[in-house]
Amino acid sequence: MTAVRICDVGQSEGKEVLLQGWVQQKRSSGKIKFLVVRDGSALIQGVLVAGECSEESFQLFERLGQESSIRVKGIVRKDARSALGYELTVKSIEALQIAEGYPITPKEHGVEFLMENRHLWIRSQRQWAALRVRSEIMFVIQDFFRNDGFIRFDPPILTPTSCEGTSTLFSTNYFDEKAFLTQSGQLYGETGAFAFGKVYTFGPTFRAEKSKTRKHLTEFWMVEPEVAFAELPDVMTLGDRLISAIVTHVLKNCTAELKILERDVVKLARYQGPFPKIHYDEAIKILQKRGFDVPWGEDFGAPHEQALGEEFDGPVWIHHFPAQIKAFYFKQDGKYALGADLIAPEGYGEIIGGGQREDSAEELTKRVLEHGLNVADYQWYIDLRKFGSVPHAGFGLGVERTVAWMTGVEHVRETIPFPRMLNHLRP
């Protein structure tokens, strides 16, 4: 008898099926026993009733600890009360392994304990749901860009130079040289834009962040589109479309997961672009009106982002930042950098950062020097401005922050299977 995945039992209504999975929980109500089985695709409640179920299975039921691995045979019945829509009238249970002392019980556990047991914690409902949403978001991002004519362009992880300043670099010995773990694929993505017109990088990036906030990981995934013949407004429009595509896809494909996570889907459904686009100077005015003492020329912190999110009750772009607070590669317009950040609402902060790149070799070389960087290290990057320079622009979207926002989870550590943070390298 071929096993059926729990998510597919609806196709076998009224029939006998074989399920394979783990005991999530069990309870007794008089002579009837209830067994919730999970197989990674969904949960189903099995009901053991005398006469329908073998006597051996009744005895086995008593010995099944949480997370015991089992094979269950039974009849699929419609059940409108369950999330799945079906339950199983159990005929027999076979144990592969009777588990004892599973550390994560239905009672409350501290976060440190759960993080140490992350390899098991991911089996719990909320973690399971959040990581399934992540998987769907990873999918729709790739699908969106491919449908839009972008080429996936995987940048190197091991790089000889830095992209976002030198204070947060992880380094390794690369044979006789020093290599750094990439902080962003952007500089390489730009070479791709000149070869393919439209590319996106999609991979892990690294920052040795010492900050312990709910928005920071040392290892996080970024998707970074880069487009030739594009300017600042073009990438904001691209970002609007990408976010809208993610929201639409998640609402459509993750209904069960969002329910488990108790995500406010009415709110989520409202996040459809185009989103408001506010000049930095205007943002400063709004913040000052809201009582923040933030002088022109300063970058925004979490409280400012929170306030801007509230002001617009949705995602909002801030563009034209003071050049002095932005990286060396931005194209400038007077004292402004042609950059744009998308601030997510509900306190999730900056989820997109991007803008138009400097396209003059001369200006860029000057900027590299001003930032105290070594021109020889960036010669390949400057080359792009020597051999057919074109206006070009792109951005980076942080995957974990996006998953946190879509799922409504508080901390990015729950949006990636094995989060890496200050003091967290295990398991």
Add this chain to the structure above:
Amino acid sequence: MTAVRICDVGQSEGKEVLLQGWVQQKRSSGKIKFLVVRDGSALIQGVLVAGECSEESFQLFERLGQESSIRVKGIVRKDARSALGYELTVKSIEALQIAEGYPITPKEHGVEFLMENRHLWIRSQRQWAALRVRSEIMFVIQDFFRNDGFIRFDPPILTPTSCEGTSTLFSTNYFDEKAFLTQSGQLYGETGAFAFGKVYTFGPTFRAEKSKTRKHLTEFWMVEPEVAFAELPDVMTLGDRLISAIVTHVLKNCTAELKILERDVVKLARYQGPFPKIHYDEAIKILQKRGFDVPWGEDFGAPHEQALGEEFDGPVWIHHFPAQIKAFYFKQDGKYALGADLIAPEGYGEIIGGGQREDSAEELTKRVLEHGLNVADYQWYIDLRKFGSVPHAGFGLGVERTVAWMTGVEHVRETIPFPRMLNHLRP
């Protein structure tokens, strides 16, 4: 006037369009001038004829060096002789930047020189084509697994321990600890299989390989499915289906690219599973019959893989390797490890390695000790065998080797934007 991508000009036949791109080459034939323009999506030949094209554009034509960035207006005409099916009767050309001294000319260049100019080399036809095929392969892999009910599960890159032996590890200081760059996501993938039933990891992996072969990179991408309640034959079947899906997708979606690469598509089309499945003992016999002096218990090298590929004239699985040559995590059957490798034909070597995992906590602990590893480091991994152990299996597919095989390129360095090898960290 909105610019059109060259790949889309067919929709504007007979109409005037604006194209944006770079000068790939030019030539004159009497009074007619020819200009090949690339924009990353495709190439088009522009024809400048007196009377149709402005006099300024004729003058500009003479000054356009290779890779100059331009905007071109002209009328789209059907042209059966060109790969695109269309050419452009040029009306006017505008230069964004006149490039001079582009280092990669149509003449032959040495590989070292091209590798130093990798940021420009990717604009060349063959590199462009191979990386576009890579992008499609990355897409179809994700699509295949999602359609099959797998959850994408991103494993950590920074890990506290090794997965495939300690001789090829890159390490970094992780605050007060030592971290290693992952050699494989498998061990983490297994935790995912227990939580989601079916997962795949898909990310960069690292091996500090000192070998300089055409099949080795220090940084390469792997996709690693891992399935609960699966055994050795199940993963070979899964591999058959994955390879067949990749071949089908590439043949359908990369026609132009395969033509540029002069790939033998008739041969490629034959690679449809199921592929032959040969016991290691039988493989030894075949090799001995072919004159190889390979004793039982030894691993296969490149010449052996080449010979097995020739014997079967297509991909072939070798399974049941001697346990002594396989990693600690394989389930064993007597002196054999329940592993299976898929050898690609045409000399592309092992592209899949996988098998069934040890599912007994006791056996696995013994194996960890035998391999001189620290049990405490692997306790989380052993935990999977304590709390609901189930038979499970998976494999790793090397993306670059697969791209090399599909495209027919000789060396894996041409299958990734910025290859990392011994002595190659730049640009």
